[in-house]
Amino acid sequence: MLSAVNAQGEYAVLAGPEAKQLAIRLKAIPHFCPQCRGPVLVKAGNINIPHFAHVSSSCNSFSEPESPRHLAGKADLFQWISKTAKASMEARLPEGRQRPDILTGNIAVEFQCSTISAALFKGRTENYTKRGITPFWIYGGKPIERKGKYIKLTSFQRLFLRYRFPLGFYLLSYCPELKGFTIYEQIIPVTPTLCTAERRFIHIKNMSFPPDAVIKGKHSFSLNDFFDEKRKWLDRQLYFQNNCQHPFFKEIYAAGRNPYLLPEQIGLPVRSSMAIRSHPAEWQFYVWAEWPKRSAAETVRRRIKLGHVKEQPLPLASGRTAEMAANEYETLLQMMGNIRSTDSTSMVDKLHNEASFIQKFGETVVNRLIF
Ligand SMILES: [Zn+2]
Incomplete structure (x- = not known):
């Protein structure tokens, strides 16, 4: 303390x-x-x-x-906020045991370094909101892992995601060693683990409080890369998992289909994809299987309940839900109109079909992701 x-x-x-x-x-x-x-x-x-x-x-x-890291970060953030606003360190709230790292006005700053459960994170967030206090969580854990041009977000890191137009999903982290913030913005999942993101580092001296949303230029999301990563994801699933047990593959094989040759519109990125931790190919496959008996939102909720689809809790972006992702997908399908919905006949055929899909609908899909 x-x-x-x-x-x-x-x-x-x-x-x-x-x-x-x-x-x-x-x-x-x-x-x-x-x-x-x-x-x-x-x-x-x-x-x-x-x-x-x-x-x-x-x-x-x-x-x-x-941890030394938590203490150092808290001291830095306190100094930072105190430059422009009145702040109390480790403030005591009128009731209850919850004690924010720093309280300034009705903003509670939490510099979270150690991993806590989604339930605890959500509970603390709700506790603040209930009292009319806005929690301002800053990620302080281990650096966000990079893999090639992508970032890998853990379940814990995903709890810090916020959504704001026109940044899309973003995450704010602070590093006491570098004395600066790293902002990841326009975060779009490519597979259940990999995401594309724009990354900026801002020294604490150059950062305003509360931070401004900076509008960046066009993002670099590529549907072509997304399709490539989908193939690699399928490779990994089929190599590492006993795929007969996986309901997604079980249903595909039961229907005599090949997971690599499904129509291109099964497994597309949508704006709220982040709210679902399963690959879009999985939940969108179920949507197709149950259409028109059930709406996309009904299917997704039902499959979450059955344990076939995994939901991602987003306590700081609670407006972005699995149902919303499902609705966005439905709208996207309507926008694309009548398109081929039969499987490709071979990998060569599949690559050809993907290329013509990207040419025809690539812009529609990508432009609806954030902006
Ligand atoms: Zn004490």
């Missing part, structure tokens, strides 16, 4: 360039936890940044030990 009170109830916050000198001065004065009133010690060593630590660990407001 970076804040504590003395016997007179005066607050001390260890952040900023003078934090170390302050910490050394405060060492001789007894300090207490603002929450549990238990005694705390000043720690001002050479490894971690100066901070306070409970003498005994019976406090349930602070989960200690906090």
